[in-house]
Amino acid sequence: MLAPMSGCDHAAMTVPTPGVPNWVDLATSDLGGAIRFYTELFGWTAEVSGDDFGGYTTFLLNGLPVAGAGPLYGEGQPTTWSTYIATDDADLIAARVAATGGKVLVAPFDVMDQGRMAAFLDPSGAPFSVWEGGMMRGAEVFDVPGALTWNELNTRDVDGALNFYGAVFGWTFRETAVGGLPYLLCDNLYQPVAGVQPMIGAGWTDDVSPYWLVYFAVGDCDVAADHTFALGGRILSPPTTIAIGRYAVLADPQGAIFAVLAGRR
Structure with missing residues (x-):
């Protein structure tokens, strides 16, 4: 219920940038x-x-x-x-x-x-x-192990998402690919601040609603996944290597989904 990630270098920050x-x-x-x-x-x-x-x-x-x-x-x-x-x-x-x-x-x-x-x-x-x-500006550290490093919209309506978030926040978008699959980067003031993952293919069942996925930075993705399992969580998508590093999608013991990323944002 509180709130910051600003600019491109998030190691430590004080004033959040609107749209980030x-x-x-x-x-x-x-x-x-x-x-x-x-x-x-x-x-x-x-x-x-x-x-x-x-x-x-x-x-x-x-x-x-x-x-x-x-x-x-x-x-x-x-x-x-x-x-x-x-x-x-x-x-x-x-x-x-x-x-x-x-x-x-x-x-x-x-x-x-x-x-x-x-x-x-x-x-x-x-x-x-x-x-x-106000008095609480949000997070004060990003992109180091244990801190927020990325936010990603998973959606079946990519065109609608681009129109909506572009109008609401002024974002612009660039097409790229992650692991050989289509992916879009959301730019705010010419800096990538979030991603859009199209929910296409067999991995996305109809009962999964569109959602924003949060990524936390870790030093070792495999260790973090194993630790999650040992603590009673689940590994939903096992550690996978992509161009920017290695990531996994996990769930805590109560079912909340999050991801970890070892690499550069």
Whole structure:
């Protein structure tokens, strides 16, 4: 429920750039279990907020915020990781979402003095959020082991996604390939900030809804996958080598999907 990733060099940052994914957080059915899992997997420490924030937990890497976690807030809400995109005007983004075929799930609201957030569905149904930073600007470290390194939209409607996110955030797009499959890079101010993975081929079943996948950097992808399994998680897509490094898609013990990447972003 909080929010930063800015520019191309994310090793340490202070001011998030609008249009750049700058925070991720986990909504989970077992907050205590999630804290145990992720602190062990990534070496995070957990800072639990007071009652004013409903026990929202900020994960720290070497004392710097990298991600958050909180309990499920509504019946039927899935255990999942959420991507937040930085903005300097959450209300303007909400208006653009509504005007471009998306859905405003949670209208912009203030999170005390921490910032302002809103939650949406894109036209294909993929959920995402925005964060307008206040006292809390978002993550303060990226692209090092244990920190956020990439955000990727998995969608069956690529053309619709390009039209939507281009209109909402001003992104432009470049075609490329990953592992021999089509892939698109989302550019913000001429820098790649996210990716779009077409949900094509036998690996995508009809029951998988479009979603944003979060990637955390690791020093060794195979070790991270094995560690995930040993901690009670699952390996959904085993370690695979691509041009930029080696990645795997995993799930925590409560079922939240995430990916790890060892290599250059």
